[in-house]
Amino acid sequence: MPPKRLLHSWNAETHEDVLIALLDIMKPVKEDWAKVMENLREKGYTFSEGALVNPTVWDHDAHLTLLQAVMSENPPTADEWERILKRVEAKGYRYTPSAAM
Incomplete structure (x- = not known):
């Protein structure tokens, strides 16, 4: 009998954890960040690359x-x-x- 399949309910926290894990493991270089920013600008985002790479926690x-x-x-x-x-x-x-x- 195959193991029971576990289903996960995807939410914003899951997406964030996956993205953080990808960043931790893949370590994007400057050229990668430029491509990410280009993609985000096409989606209408206007923040800077610096805000994405080194976000300030406004505490x-x-x-x-x-x-x-x-x-x-x-x-x-x-x-x-x-x-x-x-x-x-x-x-x-x-x-x-x-x-x-």
Whole structure:
């Protein structure tokens, strides 16, 4: 008697696990990623290759790192600080300009 066939209910998690396994094993090279991006653009996707290859997880640390870099490179003027502080106050936060720096 042949073994009983097990059926799997395919879902988004299954597809993701299969794709991750393929990436882990096959290790696409730059030319492969370019072809993947071409295929995805034909399907209407507009994100960059970088977003596909090195996706950013937009958690607290990622947001903080980006904010700190922006502040270091281009600190706001006094007028911009006033507008910024009004925006954060509308969200329930109160800062002085010196506290935020």
